[in-house]
Structures are given as C-alpha cells and as structure tokens.
Amino acid sequence: MQFVLHELLNVEAELKSMPKHADLDADTINQVLEEAGKFCSEVVFPLNQSGDREGCTYEGNGVVKTPAGFRQAYRQYIEAGWPALGCDPEFGGQGLPAFVNNALYEMLNSANQAWTMYPGLSHGAYECLHEHGTPEQKSTYLPKLVSGEWTGTMCLTEPHCGTDLGILRTKAEPNPDGSFALTGMKIFISSGEHDMAENIVHLVLARLPGAPMGTKGISLFIVPKFVPDSNGAVGERNTIKCGSIEHKMGIHGNATCVMNLDGARGWLVGEANKGLNAMFVMMNAARLGVGMQGLGLTEVAYQNSLVYAKERLQMRALTGPKAPEKAADPIIVHPDVRRMLLTQKAYAEAGRAFTYWAALNIDKELSHADEATRREAADFVALLTPVIKAFLTDNAFEGTNLAMQIYGGHGFISEWGMEQYVRDARINMIYEGTNSIQALDLLGRKILGDMGAKLKRFGKLVSDFVEQEGVKPEMQEFINPLADIGEKVQKLTMEIGMKAMQNPDEVGAAAVPYLRTVGHLVFSYFWARMARVALDRADSGDAFYTAKLATARFYFARLLPETAATIRAARAGAKPMMDYDEALF
Structure with a gap:
C-alpha cells in the first residue's frame, strides 16, 4: 500500500x-493506515467466520x-472516529482525502466484507446528502452519519424491478407539513435493519403524483x-419496517432486507422527478465500494493461499526433491500452484494501483486548484467506475476460487474459510448493477456516448507513457505489450x-468482453508503471x-x-x- 501511495502515485x-x-504528509497517512490495519485485524477480522x-x-x-460481536465492533469503530475519516470537517469529519478512506476500506473488506x-453504505448516504441535501437536511443528518451514530441505506430495488428503475412503483404523496407519505415495498436492501446504530437513514426512490413515466x-x-425531533435526536418510530431478511449464498453477516413502507414520512432530496441524478452520487460511490470489496477479497484470498502453499506437503517437484528432509515438498514448488498464486497476486496489486489512482482522481476532482485538472479527473472517474466495479469483482471471484483450489479438499470445508470468500465474492458481480450492466x-454511455472523448483522454496517459519509456531497452518487455493493447x-x-x-444490439453483444479488454489495458498501464518504479x-x-518486476512479467506473459x-x-x-430463434431455446 505504501509502495502505491508514495512511490507510484507520489500522493504527498x-x-x-x-x-x-x-x-498532509506521508508520515501522517502511514500512521492512520497502520492504526486502521490494527483495527481491521484485531477487531473486525475475528468476526468474519x-x-x-x-x-x-x-x-x-x-x-x-446481527451476529455476536458485530455491534460491539461497530461501537469501537465509531469511538475511534473511523466513520469520520474522509468526511467534511464542517459536519464533524476529519477531512482526510478520499484515497486514505479508500485504503481503509480495502483493509476492512479483506477483514470482513459483511x-x-x-x-460503507452509510458513507454513501453521507456523500449523497452532502451534495444534494438542503441546509436543514445536512445539519440534521450529516453530523450523525459522520459520527457513525446513525447508519444509512439506499432503497432502490422492488420485486418487479432491479436495474430498470424506470418501472418502480413506490408512491410518495404530499403531506400538509411539507413531508411526504411513502408507500411501497423495497427488496434486497443491504443493512436495511439491524441493532448496531440508534437510527437508520434510508434514501428511498419513489414517484410523486402525476410524475412522468420512466x-x-x-x-x-x-x-x-x-423521525428526528426538534433537537435532532431520535424521535417517533416511522412506518418503514423490515418485513423479512433474505437467506443468501454469502455475506450472511449483513442483513439483506425486505423493507415495507406504509405511509412512511419522508422528505424530498433535491428536485422533484430528478431523484436518480441525486441517487447516482450514492450509486457511483457504491460501485467504487464494491470494486474495493473485490480487491479486499482478492488480497485476503492470496494471503491465505500463500501461507497454505508454503506449508502443505504434497508430492515431489518434477525437477527433484526440494525438501528432501520432509515426506514431500510444499505445493508451492509446483508450476500450476505458482500460476494460481501469481494470478491472485497480479490481480490484487494492479487492482490496488488502479483503485488508489481512481480515489486520488476523486480528490483532484473535488479539491484541485486547477479547473482543467478537476475536469480531467472527473472524466477519468466517470469512465473507469464501471471497470473498477466489474473487472475487479470478476477477478476476485477467480482469485477466491483459486484459493479454494490451492487448498484442495480443505478449500471446500467451511472451517478453513476459503469457501466463504468464494460465496462472499459472488454477490459483488451482481449487486449495484450487474457486471453486464457495468459493461453496457x-x-x-461512457465511450460511444461521447464519441470516445473520455477514452481518448485515458489513452493519452498511456501513449505519453509509451513515448516516454519506449526508447529505454530495460522497459521494452513492458512497453511493447502496453502499446499493442x-x-x-x-x-x-x-x-x-x-x-x-x-444495429444497437452490437453494443450489447460486445460489451462484456469489451470491458475485460479495457480492464486489461488499464492493468497493463499500471503494471508498466510499477515496473518502471521497481527498475x-x-x-x-x-x-x-x-x-x-517478476509479478509484472507474469502478468504480461500469462494474464x-x-x-x-x-x-x-x-x-x-x-x-x-440474436439470429438464434427463441423457439429453439
């Protein structure tokens, strides 16, 4: 992490x-992350299994x-001030950059995704209200979200509509006091109800009377x-309630709820009929967050795999015994085990470089002194958010499956923990917009929608690096494949x-393999840059x-x-x- 922050990105x-x-200096950043690592390993990780x-x-x-220990761990989390890390000091936040918060969340996700x-969802709710809330809404809700005393959710999905939010049915009728009465059902609401915080702030999409379709x-x-009282403290119980929780393949420690709204009181955020624009702040934060879930699981799967591969004895190396004093050699001597380990390692390290760079661009978009730099950074983040969400979670599913394979029969047994990582990783390819939706x-939208302008901007980063390094003999093995892709x-x-x-169907047909191709372009760029630093x-x-350097060579040769x-x-x-007749299915 320090290599990426200080040697690759030179964040200071x-x-x-x-x-x-x-x-802000490097020492302070390192001290914060060192303490974050202790919290993750000592408090949150023991609760994962x-x-x-x-x-x-x-x-x-x-x-x-929630499961035993979750509530107590959350109390320690807020007492230590972690929810406030990247939040606005005006509302009690510590005001640290997004990339520091991002690094915290990588470790949290490695420790315990559920x-x-x-x-994580609370921070997304904070960001949405920070950008679109009224002054009164901000003063009421943001200090509580920043402190962690209250948590947040995003309530989008309904039984008949997932990604296609244009057909949602939840209604919002105006009340005489300026609030609204919301009625409907939301499903798959992560963290929708729990016992960890005194209040939960739901951000709900609904339709006003006479609202346009779609x-x-x-x-x-x-x-x-x-409902907060006049002093901003917890007041009367609202009529939004959890009707049941889903029994899921993974992330068992997180409550995935059916939420029923029966005339529940709500307050409009932003402009009427423009709620999706406001919610996109939270949705994009969530997509970046899900990418970090993928990265966290890839890293922890690799760490476990490496320990096991060094200790597990099976057969002898094809080139002769490497541990003749033992009954067999550790499995790390076998080429295919090394392939699996290096695949995990290469995906984790490139994913870290990519996501930390993206978080640094969020900081530039929000805070850079130069307007042109802010615009460029915004374009990078908009372009590559779907790649972070989809490419990193696809890779995480592969990486966690490889961990299960390295463990052999033990990988399939729950007490060893690898099969949980596989189950937890699988949801990340589905929620917050399936990876197919991210590819579309x-x-x-992001590439053909602006005639490739954002992609060309990223392409210039690549071509500038190729031009700068292409004449150096020691970089040829990295620059030539980067230029080629x-x-x-x-x-x-x-x-x-x-x-x-x-034919518009050509976009849908090409999108998924196209995203993986772009993902590899991005990883090739960061692996070439990391190789330059290492050289x-x-x-x-x-x-x-x-x-x-060895991992970079593996990436270019094998991935x-x-x-x-x-x-x-x-x-x-x-x-x-599309030419396949439906009747033949």
Whole structure:
C-alpha cells in the first residue's frame, strides 16, 4: 500500500495542488493506515467466520439481530472516529482525502466484507446528502452519519424491478407539513435493519403524483427509521419496517432486507422527478465500494493461499526433491500452484494501483486548484467506475476460487474459510448493477456516448507513457505489450461503434468482453508503471522490487493474453446470439 501511495502515485506531492490537503504528509497517512490495519485485524477480522456461521436473525415485528460481536465492533469503530475519516470537517469529519478512506476500506473488506457493508453504505448516504441535501437536511443528518451514530441505506430495488428503475412503483404523496407519505415495498436492501446504530437513514426512490413515466419521474426521499425531533435526536418510530431478511449464498453477516413502507414520512432530496441524478452520487460511490470489496477479497484470498502453499506437503517437484528432509515438498514448488498464486497476486496489486489512482482522481476532482485538472479527473472517474466495479469483482471471484483450489479438499470445508470468500465474492458481480450492466454503461454511455472523448483522454496517459519509456531497452518487455493493447482497444472501439450505428444490439453483444479488454489495458498501464518504479529501485537490494518486476512479467506473459479471446469475442457481434430463434431455446 505504501509502495502505491508514495512511490507510484507520489500522493504527498499531488496533495500540494489541493489547498485543503496541502499540509498532509506521508508520515501522517502511514500512521492512520497502520492504526486502521490494527483495527481491521484485531477487531473486525475475528468476526468474519463466526458472523458467517451465525448470520443475521429476523426476530419479528421489524427487528433484526446481527451476529455476536458485530455491534460491539461497530461501537469501537465509531469511538475511534473511523466513520469520520474522509468526511467534511464542517459536519464533524476529519477531512482526510478520499484515497486514505479508500485504503481503509480495502483493509476492512479483506477483514470482513459483511460487517463493512454497514459503515460503507452509510458513507454513501453521507456523500449523497452532502451534495444534494438542503441546509436543514445536512445539519440534521450529516453530523450523525459522520459520527457513525446513525447508519444509512439506499432503497432502490422492488420485486418487479432491479436495474430498470424506470418501472418502480413506490408512491410518495404530499403531506400538509411539507413531508411526504411513502408507500411501497423495497427488496434486497443491504443493512436495511439491524441493532448496531440508534437510527437508520434510508434514501428511498419513489414517484410523486402525476410524475412522468420512466426514470424522468423518480424522486429521492430521506425516510428515517426514527423521525428526528426538534433537537435532532431520535424521535417517533416511522412506518418503514423490515418485513423479512433474505437467506443468501454469502455475506450472511449483513442483513439483506425486505423493507415495507406504509405511509412512511419522508422528505424530498433535491428536485422533484430528478431523484436518480441525486441517487447516482450514492450509486457511483457504491460501485467504487464494491470494486474495493473485490480487491479486499482478492488480497485476503492470496494471503491465505500463500501461507497454505508454503506449508502443505504434497508430492515431489518434477525437477527433484526440494525438501528432501520432509515426506514431500510444499505445493508451492509446483508450476500450476505458482500460476494460481501469481494470478491472485497480479490481480490484487494492479487492482490496488488502479483503485488508489481512481480515489486520488476523486480528490483532484473535488479539491484541485486547477479547473482543467478537476475536469480531467472527473472524466477519468466517470469512465473507469464501471471497470473498477466489474473487472475487479470478476477477478476476485477467480482469485477466491483459486484459493479454494490451492487448498484442495480443505478449500471446500467451511472451517478453513476459503469457501466463504468464494460465496462472499459472488454477490459483488451482481449487486449495484450487474457486471453486464457495468459493461453496457462503459461501452454505450461512457465511450460511444461521447464519441470516445473520455477514452481518448485515458489513452493519452498511456501513449505519453509509451513515448516516454519506449526508447529505454530495460522497459521494452513492458512497453511493447502496453502499446499493442492500447492500439487494439482503439481499433476495437471504432469497429464496434461503426457496427452499432447500423444495429444497437452490437453494443450489447460486445460489451462484456469489451470491458475485460479495457480492464486489461488499464492493468497493463499500471503494471508498466510499477515496473518502471521497481527498475529504478533495483539496485537497493530490496527483494520487494525484485518480486514486483517478476509479478509484472507474469502478468504480461500469462494474464494479458486473455485479450486475444476477449477481442475476438467482442468482434463476433450480435449475429450468433440474436439470429438464434427463441423457439429453439
């Protein structure tokens, strides 16, 4: 983490151009993250397996109990001030950059994804209200969300609509006092009810009377579990209640709720019929957060796999015994075990570089002194948010499955913990917009929607680095494949764009393999940059840099070649799917 922050991204120097962060130094950042690591490993991680086994319990009448220890750990979390880390000092926050908060969440997700979802969603609710709330709403809700005393949710999905929010039915009728009465049902609401905080602030999408059909008729409302009284303290119980909790494949420690609204009092956030614009602040935060869930699970799966591979004895190395004093060699001597370990390691380290860079760009977008830099950073974040969500969670599912494979039969047994990581990782490919939806967003809206302008901006980063480093012999093995995939993405994008003008189904047919291709372009860029740093430190004698170079070489040799298949699949077009008669299914 320190390598990425200080040697790759040079965050201390970057912060000098952001007036509100200009005095923050590397030592302070490191101290904060060191303490965060202790909290994650000592307080949250020990609850991961026990929380999975126990799960949440619906006790009737809207009451949900979280697993043993969850509530106490959350109390320690807020007492230590972690919810306030990246929040506005005006509302009690510590005002640290987004990339510091991002690093905290990587560790939290490695330690216990289900527990981390409670404060994670709360931070998204904070961001939404910070940007779109009225002064009164901010003064009432933000200090409580910042302190962690109250938690937050996002209530979007209904039984008949998931991603297609344009057909949601929850109604909001105006009350004489300026509030609204909301009636409807929401499902799959993560952290919708629990016993960890004194109040829960639900952000709910609903329709006003006479609202236009589709997404242009959706409004956003604050619907608290307990309505705040005139002093901002917990008041009367609102009529939004949990009707049941889902029994799920994974993340058992997080309550996934059916929420029933029966004339529940709510207050409009932002403009009427423009709720989706406001909610996108929280949705995009959640998509970045889900990417961090994928990264956290990839890292912890690798850490466990590595320990096991060094200790587990099975067979002898094909080139002769490596531990002749033992009954067999540790499985790390076998090439395919190394393939699995290095796949996890390469995906984790590139994912960390990518997401920390994206978080730094969020800080630039919000705080940089130069307007052009702010705009550029905003474009990078908008373009690559779907890649973070989809590519990192796809890779995490692969990485956790590899952990289960490395453990062999023990991987399939619950007490060893690997099968839980597989189950927890699987949801990340589904919620906050399935990875197919992320792919459509990337190709259809973010790239073809602006004729490739945002992609060209990222492409310039790549081409500038290629031009700068391409003449250096020691960088050829990294620069040549980076330049190659950059050119291929450019050509593929133009080809799909031309086909899509004739048939929009071409976008849907190409989107998923296209996103994986772009994901590898991004990872290739960051692996080449990390290799440059490692080469510059090669004379230090530190094995860390030797390992970094070796992992870069593995990535380019064994993982990047996946793009030969993804490019070919994207080029295959819609015909093989859409010409298939429905009657033949």
